[in-house]
Amino acid sequence: MIKNLFSGRISIGDIWVGSLVGGIVLALIATFLPPLIIYEIDFSAVLLFSAFFVFMASLIIRRLHDLNKSGWWALLSFIPGINSILWTYVGLWKGDQKQNKFGPVPIELQKNTMKRIFGLN
Secondary structure, eight states, X not given: OOTTSSSSOOOHHHHHXXXXXXXXXXXXXXXXXXXXBTTBOOHHHHHHHHHHHHHHHHHHHXXXXXXXXXXXXXXXXXXXXXXXXXXXXXXXXXXXXXXXXXXXXOOSSOTTHHHHHTTOO
8 A cells, every 4th residue: 555655755845744744643642542651551552653653764764865865874863963963954955856766856846745745656
């Protein structure tokens, strides 16, 4: 179903919208699920947080592809201090204006923005 989750490119606007949607979903999950107790971890919470992690990883990887960088650069987001530099670079730097090895230029203003963000197109 989701064939392009880690391939292709997304624009600056797409990563901002995707991060906003992901943040809202995470806030809703944290609000409506009961608090996690260290010894009684709710399986549904683990599943939902894992889905959020995969979604955010796919966003940063596809944005790095737009910057003509390998998706492996996303591993830098696990290093404290460097993660904020990486997210600033990913969120503000202009992507390639021509086709690169990861695909064609993403079109910012399309009707199917949410499909592109979720890797459905």
